[in-house]
Amino acid sequence: MKAMLVMVHGSPRPASNIDMFAVVDEVRNQGTFPIVEVGFMECNDPSIPVAIDRCVAAGATEIIAVPYFLHTGKHVTDDLPNLLEQGQSRYPAVRFLMSDYLGHDPIIADVLMDRVKEAA
Amino acid sequence: MDAIILFSHGSVLCGAGQNLFELAMRMRERGDAPIIEVGFLNYSEPDFDTAVARCIAQGADHITIAPYFLVAGKFVTVDLPKRIEAARHHHPSVQFVVAEAMRFHPRLADALLSVAAHSREPGSWRDTDAQAAQFCRDIPQCPRYGTDACPATRARHEVAA
Numbered sequence: 131m132k133a134m135l136v137m138v139h140g141s142p143r144p145a146s147n148i149d150m151f152a153v154v155d156e157v158r159n160q161g162t163f164p165i166v167e168v169g170f171m172e173c174n175d176p177s178i179p180v181a182i183d184r185c186v187a188a189g190a191t192e193i194i195a196v197p198y199f200l201h202t203g204k205h206v207t208d209d210l211p212n213l214l215e216q217g218q219s220r221y222p223a224v225r226f227l228m229s230d231y232l233g234h235d236p237i238i239a240d241v242l243m244d245r246v247k248e249a250a
Numbered sequence: 251m252d253a254i255i256l257f258s259h260g261s262v263l264c265g266a267g268q269n270l271f272e273l274a275m276r277m278r279e280r281g282d283a284p285i286i287e288v289g290f291l292n293y294s295e296p297d298f299d300t301a302v303a304r305c306i307a308q309g310a311d312h313i314t315i316a317p318y319f320l321v322a323g324k325f326v327t328v329d330l331p332k333r334i335e336a337a338r339h340h341h342p343s344v345q346f347v348v349a350e351a352m353r354f355h356p357r358l359a360d361a362l363l364s365v366a367a368h369s370r371e372p373g374s375w376r377d378t379d380a381q382a383a384q385f386c387r388d389i390p391q392c393p394r395y396g397t398d399a400c401p402a403t404r405a406r407h408e409v410a411a
Contacts, residue, residue, distance in 0.1 A: 146323070149353040154359075156358075157359045200269075227369035228372075229366050229368060229369040232361055235364050235365050237357050243277070245350050246283075246349050
C-alpha cells in the first residue's frame with residue numbers, strides 16, 4: 131500500500147500550517163494515496179520520524195515523501211534525505227521514495243497567476 | 251503596460267534562485283503578462299528595486315507583485331511594503347499592486363500529486379544539490395564555498411594539485 135508523506139518545515143506560529151493542512155486534505159480527497167501523513171522537520175508535531183511510523187502502522191509498504199518546500203537548499207538536499215534514510219534503516223522492508231520539492235512543479239505558475247488575477 | 255514581479259526572499263546558496271528564473275521563463279513563454287521579472291528581498295540578485303527598474307525600462311506602468319511564498323509572514327507583510335513604498339516614491343506614475351501569498355489553492359494539491367508521480371530512489375535524492383552547483387557564483391557567503399560541493403573551490407584545488 132502506498133503512502134504519501136508530506137514533509138513540512140514547521141513554524142513557531144502553528145496558524146501558518148492551516149492552509150497546508152487544507153491542501154493535504156484536498157490530496158486525501160482525491161484518493162490517489164490510501165495513506166497521507168504530514169511530518170514536520172521542526173517546531174510542530176508530528177515529527178517526520180513519527181509520521182513515518184504512522185504510515186507503516188497504517189500498512190504502508192511504499193512511502194513517497196514529498197517536500198512541502200518552495201526552494202531547494204540544505205533542508206531539501208540534505209536534512210530530509212537524512213531523515214528518510216534513518217526511516218529506511220528502521221523499516222528495511224518498506225520502499226522509500228522522495229520526490230522533487232513542491233515549488234519545482236510547473237503548476238505553481240497557475241497558482242501565482244490566479245493570485246495575480248485576484249489582485250487586479 | 252502590465253508587469254509581474256515574482257518576489258522571493260533570496261538565499262546565500264548559489265543556484266537557490268534558479269527555480270524562480272525558470273518559473274518566470276515559463277510564464278513569459280506562455281504569455282502570462284507582457285513583462286515578468288524576478289526580484290529578491292535579500293542575498294540573491296536581482297534585488298527588488300532592480301526588478302522594478304527592469305519592469306519600468308520595458309514600459310511597465312502597472313506592476314503586480316506576486317509573493318513566491320506559501321504563507322504571508324514578516325517578509326511579505328512588513329519588509330515588502332517598505333520596499334514598495336520606496337518604489338512608489340521613486341516612480342510616482344507607476345501603479346503597484348500586491349497579490350496574496352499562495353496559501354491554500356486546490357492546484358497546490360495537484361502540484362503535490364504531480365511531484366509525487368515523479369519520485370526517485372535513494373541514490374538520486376541529493377541530485378538537486380548537484381544541479382544547483384552549476385549556478386555557482388563563487389561567493390564566500392555560500393554554504394558550499396570552500397567545500398567539495400563548491401565547483402569553484404574544486405577547480406582551484408585541481409589547479410593547485
